[in-house]
Amino acid sequence: MTTLMGITFSTLLTITQIGMYFGFMGNATMIIRHTDADVWVASKNIQNFDFANPIPEDRINRVRALDGVESADRIIVWWGFLKLPSGGQEQVQIVGFNPDSGIAAPWAMIEGDAYDVKGGRYMIVDKTSEQRLGKLKLGQVWELTGKKFKLVGISEGIKTFTTAPLVFMSYNQSKAFFPANTATYVVAKIKDKGRLGEVVETLRATMKDNDVYTKGEFVYKTVMYWTVQTGMGMGFFLTAILGLTVGGVIVGQTIYANTMEHIQEFGTLKAIGAKNSDLYKIIFTQAGISAVIGFAAGSIIILLLKDLIEKVGVTLYLSFWLFVPMFFIILLTCLLSAYFSIRKVKMLDPVMVFRG
Amino acid sequence: MDIALETKDVTKIYRQGGIEVVAVEGVSLSLEAGMVLLIMGPSGSGKTTLLSMMGCILQPTSGTVRVDKGVVSGLSIDLLPDIRKKYFGFVFQSFNLFPSLTATENIEVILRLKGWKKADMRETAVGLLDAVGLKQRAGFYPRDLSGGEKQRVAFARAMAGDPAIILADEPTANLDSKTGNSVLELLKDMAETFGKAVAIVSHDPRAEALAHRVVFLEDGRLRQ
Numbered sequence: 001m002t003t004l005m006g007i008t009f010s011t012l013l014t015i016t017q018i019g020m021y022f023g024f025m026g027n028a029t030m031i032i033r034h035t036d037a038d039v040w041v042a043s044k045n046i047q048n049f050d051f052a053n054p055i056p057e058d059r060i061n062r063v064r065a066l067d068g069v070e071s072a073d074r075i076i077v078w079w080g081f082l083k084l085p086s087g088g089q090e091q092v093q094i095v096g097f098n099p100d101s102g103i104a105a106p107w108a109m110i111e112g113d114a115y116d117v118k119g120g121r122y123m124i125v126d127k128t129s130e131q132r133l134g135k136l137k138l139g140q141v142w143e144l145t146g147k148k149f150k151l152v153g154i155s156e157g158i159k160t161f162t163t164a165p166l167v168f169m170s171y172n173q174s175k176a177f178f179p180a181n182t183a184t185y186v187v188a189k190i191k192d193k194g195r196l197g198e199v200v201e202t203l204r205a206t207m208k209d210n211d212v213y214t215k216g217e218f219v220y221k222t223v224m225y226w227t228v229q230t231g232m233g234m235g236f237f238l239t240a241i242l243g244l245t246v247g248g249v250i251v252g253q254t255i256y257a258n259t260m261e262h263i264q265e266f267g268t269l270k271a272i273g274a275k276n277s278d279l280y281k282i283i284f285t286q287a288g289i290s291a292v293i294g295f296a297a298g299s300i301i302i303l304l305l306k307d308l309i310e311k312v313g314v315t316l317y318l319s320f321w322l323f324v325p326m327f328f329i330i331l332l333t334c335l336l337s338a339y340f341s342i343r344k345v346k347m348l349d350p351v352m353v354f355r356g
Numbered sequence: 357m358d359i360a361l362e363t364k365d366v367t368k369i370y371r372q373g374g375i376e377v378v379a380v381e382g383v384s385l386s387l388e389a390g391m392v393l394l395i396m397g398p399s400g401s402g403k404t405t406l407l408s409m410m411g412c413i414l415q416p417t418s419g420t421v422r423v424d425k426g427v428v429s430g431l432s433i434d435l436l437p438d439i440r441k442k443y444f445g446f447v448f449q450s451f452n453l454f455p456s457l458t459a460t461e462n463i464e465v466i467l468r469l470k471g472w473k474k475a476d477m478r479e480t481a482v483g484l485l486d487a488v489g490l491k492q493r494a495g496f497y498p499r500d501l502s503g504g505e506k507q508r509v510a511f512a513r514a515m516a517g518d519p520a521i522i523l524a525d526e527p528t529a530n531l532d533s534k535t536g537n538s539v540l541e542l543l544k545d546m547a548e549t550f551g552k553a554v555a556i557v558s559h560d561p562r563a564e565a566l567a568h569r570v571v572f573l574e575d576g577r578l579r580q
Contacts, residue, residue: 264452265452265454265455268448268452268454269465269469270437271411271413271440271446272440272441272444272446272466272469273437273438273440273441273442273444273466273469273470274437274441274469275434275437275438278469350413351404351408351413351414353446353448353452354404354407354408354413354448354449354525
């Protein structure tokens with residue numbers, strides 16, 4: 001029972017930490033991944049999606065001029081303050097996109113349409129922002145950094161790493177919040193995906209005062225920023241490793257105690273002809289069964305708690321492909337934790353059975 | 357008669373804190389099929405050490421142990437479990453049954469170690485329990501058996517897989533006199549009816565009456 005509790009606790013802690021990490025990284029790269037663009041052009045030395053500097057908006061012409069580029073668009077990602085009905089203000093992240101192409105438009109609309117932002121001071125806000133902004137209703141008028149915007153659409157589940165409410169609007173309207181004649185990103189679609197590397201290299205050669213990334217590279221850069229440079233990734237992984245260690249120690253202790261409790265039986269088995277490998281099999285089977293049951297219990301608990309955890313604003317990424325490697329990690333931890341028991345039975349002298 | 361087990365000038369020396377302790381010295385004896393050999397001697401005379409060497413649990417410091425005419429002393433320690441499994445059945449003073457297994461399952465453990473098929477194990481195990489008069493207790497756990505019944509299960513387990521040699525260490529020590537007598541009869545039966553070579557280490561003077569040969573150990577040496 002103690003073994004199972006140890007493994008269940010270990011599974012819970014480890015999967016929660018890794019699920020939260022992947023959840024945060026998923027949020028941090030969500031807009032990049034959902035934007036239908038192969039190439040991202042940004043300011044020099046950009047570190048991640050959320051903190052970008054302005055670049056001249058006419059850079060789009062250099063991108064469009066390149067053979068192999070099918071289309072290009074500009075995006076503005078910036079910050080603003082939304083005045084709350086209560087009188088306070090909430091910092092929001094503005095995403096300005098081209099409603100005609102729909103590049104970088106919100107994709108999970110539950111009310112309205114992304115195209116509705118065209119032609120005026122219209123905005124789309126994500127439903128997850130209701131925690132901070134209160135109930136959202138189409139037709140509401142909000143004051144954003146001194147300018148009034150009408151809510152024409154509500155998306156659901158679109159977040160960034162910063163957790164600031166996301167406000168989507170047309171590129172033209174978002175320019176009002178940004179230095180003149182600048183944009184945050186120029187994004188492009190490539191005609192022939194097989195030539196992606198070649199196009200990116202050409203852009204890098206011709207736009208030396210900008211950073212140019214493929215979608216995958218920009219996702220990676222953003223993930224590495226939050227993971228390594230902020231130390232956040234290390235924090236998550238240390239906690240996950242701590243969970244595994246604590247679980248491993250509990251399992252090791254209980255399996256060892258169990259082995260000692262049955263040491264006479266192990267000695268008898270050895271005396272009557274069991275090989276060390278036969279005894280290892282018994283111990284490993286015990287550890288393996290504990291791993292399977294404990295992992296199953298921990299997994300069920302975390303799946304049951306997922307909604308509750310997400311209600312408080314934490315994204316927990318749980319998928320089959322997280323559970324599969326985690327199972328093998330937990331199993332390996334349990335098998336490794338049987339080391340002291342294995343050593344004990346290996347050294348066990350079967351003569352002990354004749355000593356009463 | 358065929359010699360099942362033979363020791364020649366077997367010596368066992370333990371080294372404890374730089375001091376050499378001679379537990380058994382120059383013991384030569386043989387054990388034939390159908391024979392009961394009784395090894396007697398005072399406590400600390402080396403009986404158990406000798407039995408351990410005969411049973412390939414301990415390797416002698418010098419001398420040879422032959423099992424089924426093959427020399428086993430000097431073999432790699434990794435090979436000894438297979439020798440024990442193939443040739444020996446063990447009966448222990450404290451029975452050493454597996455408490456979480458039924459009487460039948462205790463016997464099946466040996467058969468499984470010997471590589472028997474699962475389908476044949478149950479029938480054989482119940483047959484062996486029948487042979488020791490415990491068929492009705494087949495599904496009982498050791499905690500529900502009397503001392504005599506436990507030792508009978510231990511005998512049935514020792515017979516599992518038909519080993520040529522049975523080694524018994526103080527088999528009557530934890531039993532009352534009546535049960536002890538029946539256990540000794542059972543050992544004699546193993547030798548005379550089933551043709552096993554039986555070696556017993558015991559203090560019990562009643563065992564002398566059934567043994568075909570009695571040897572005395574004193575300070576690790578044989579006194580015929």
